[in-house]
Amino acid sequence: ETGVTQTPRHLVMGMTNKKSLKCEQHLGHNAMYWYKQSAKKPLELMFVYNFKEQTENNSVPSRFSPECPNSSHLFLHLHTLQPEDSALYLCASSPRDRDNYGYTFGSGTRLTVV
């Protein structure tokens, strides 16, 4: 149990589908992150949320839409994806006011776009 739970673990979707990834943490953290991890590529930071407010969007295409309704939950809404969006999507959280803490990661959602 990592403290950060991601659902679903695996997702296969067509290019015209709409789906959502969910991330939940009950560690009392107030910063949450979405990362994309593709084969043979480094970790790509997509979005950062601090105290429910989006503080960073790293030029992510609009077909990815994040939502953070509270400090414990983070969603990534997906629509009209492309095959190159197939990847492992990782959620992480951290206490915003403790720089020596590091991140706690979820197990990820393996997304396949067909």
Next chain:
Amino acid sequence: AQSVTQLGSHVSVSEGALVLLRCNYSSSVPPYLFWYVQYPNQGLQLLLKYTTGATLVKGINGFEAEFKKSETSFHLTKPSAHMSDAAEYFCAVRTLTSNTGKLIFGQGTTLQVKP
């Protein structure tokens, strides 16, 4: 700006041999440094971290790392590799000045352990 460089994207060792994974960082202020491990189809798990104090830090699974300020390095070592150590390893630095406090990750090193 902070950055992390992991030397060698792929390292192969024999079971029982020394593991050495290299990490160099760039930071204009004292850094916080981290090593994470990722097993296939899993998230990243914290192995160890350096914040302040003793420069040799011990982590889980017998790993340790030494912070060397003069060399701007934070190499990860383990005296004797086990088959279960085969995984992807990430070095990361956390900025102390950014108002988002985010981690900067290296490119990752894949460790292969041969029987």
